[in-house]
Amino acid sequence: MTAVRLDGVATATAIKNELTERIAALKSRGITPGLGTLLVGDDPGSLSYVAGKHRDCAEVGIESIRVDLPATASEQDVRDAIAALNADPRVTGYIVQLPLPAGIDENAMLELIDPAKDADGLHPTNLGRLVLGVEGELSSPLPCTPAGIVELLRRYDVPTSGKHVTVIGRGLTVGRPLGLLLTRKGIDATVTLTHSRTVDLAAEVRRADIVVAAVGVPHLVKADWLKPGAAVLDVGVTRVGMTESGKAKLAGDVDPAVAEVAGHLSPNPGGVGPMTRALLLKNVVDAAERL
Numbered sequence: 249m250t251a252v253r254l255d256g257v258a259t260a261t262a263i264k265n266e267l268t269e270r271i272a273a274l275k276s277r278g279i280t281p282g283l284g285t286l287l288v289g290d291d292p293g294s295l296s297y298v299a300g301k302h303r304d305c306a307e308v309g310i311e312s313i314r315v316d317l318p319a320t321a322s323e324q325d326v327r328d329a330i331a332a333l334n335a336d337p338r339v340t341g342y343i344v345q346l347p348l349p350a351g352i353d354e355n356a357m358l359e360l361i362d363p364a365k366d367a368d369g370l371h372p373t374n375l376g377r378l379v380l381g382v383e384g385e386l387s388s389p390l391p392c393t394p395a396g397i398v399e400l401l402r403r404y405d406v407p408t409s410g411k412h413v414t415v416i417g418r419g420l421t422v423g424r425p426l427g428l429l430l431t432r433k434g435i436d437a438t439v440t441l442t443h444s445r446t447v448d449l450a451a452e453v454r455r456a457d458i459v460v461a462a463v464g465v466p467h468l469v470k471a472d473w474l475k476p477g478a479a480v481l482d483v484g485v486t487r488v489g490m491t492e493s494g495k496a497k498l499a500g501d502v503d504p505a506v507a508e509v510a511g512h513l514s515p516n517p518g519g520v521g522p523m524t525r526a527l528l529l530k531n532v533v534d535a536a537e538r539l
């Protein structure tokens with residue numbers, strides 16, 4: 249078997265095309281959506297992700313406002329930058345790029361974001377609405393990677409209802425909210441959320457119809473762990489060196505041999521990452537439409 253490729257680049261392009269019409273409609277009402285980003289420090293991955301978010305905004309006609317603080321910034325500097333983004337009328341939605349440098353309390357910073365401007369769906373009010381099951385197209389933003397994963401499955405007609413999903417990793421941006429989203433009415437998956445203390449990870453993966461690997465361990469998920477035909481979403485990424493041309497060499501969480509056993513497989517790069525960025529744009533447009 250050679251798995252069907254879950255093409256995140258093509259799907260993200262389709263979503264961006266859909267958004268341009270909504271952005272034009274907003275502008276005709278005098279509303280220009282604007283995404284703010286707050287980056288603290290110089291982590292190469294975060295620098296590249298933030299740069300990508302600004303490129304995406306330019307592509308679809310969303311204004312973008314970039315705030316960068318040095319790695320030496322204090323927690324008070326970060327609080328001040330968040331307060332300024334909350335007050336900036338050009339910013340209709342914004343994100344605080346994670347992870348923040350050691351010593352800055354991430355949860356405390358996320359709580360300072362105005363929930364109406366939370367483009368990542370990571371403010372406790374918006375995560376709370378996910379727990380409560382508040383639904384509807386414009387209800388509240390969903391975290392971008394979980395929403396991107398569900399959208400990728402939906403657009404490739406991979407069924408979720410009654411299916412068993414094993415999620416590897418319980419992080420804030422992927423695993424934890426994804427478990428909640430997949431068990432929503434209408435998606436209706438049964439979810440096993442695994443983590444570093446899970447006793448027999450291979451066995452948990454083997455019973456899954458859909459596997460989501462979001463742990464940051466290169467090539468952790470092996471072909472012989474899989475139920476033949478399972479859909480596999482490779483989310484985690486590790487920088488494992490440099491190419492001769494000076495570009496970062498990336499490794500996903502899924503062994504390439506999985507393509508011979510899986511029914512569907514998202515490439516990494518080119519799978520869930522571009523979907524994360526596209527769903528961020530959607531959150532920004534949704535927030536501007538709520539104004």
Ligand SMILES: Nc1nc2c(c(=O)[nH]1)N[C@@H](CN(C=O)c1ccc(C(=O)N[C@@H](CCC(=O)O)C(=O)O)cc1)CN2
Binds near residue numbers: 300343517
């Ligand atoms: N505030 C947030 N911080 C972080 C989030 C998040 O959703 N909100 N998620 C990740 C990083 N992330 C978004 O910020 C992200 C990761 C990957 C990609 C992406 O497009 N990846 C490309 C490869 C890019 C490369 O060459 O490095 C791909 O998969 O094709 C976009 C965004 C942690 N922090």
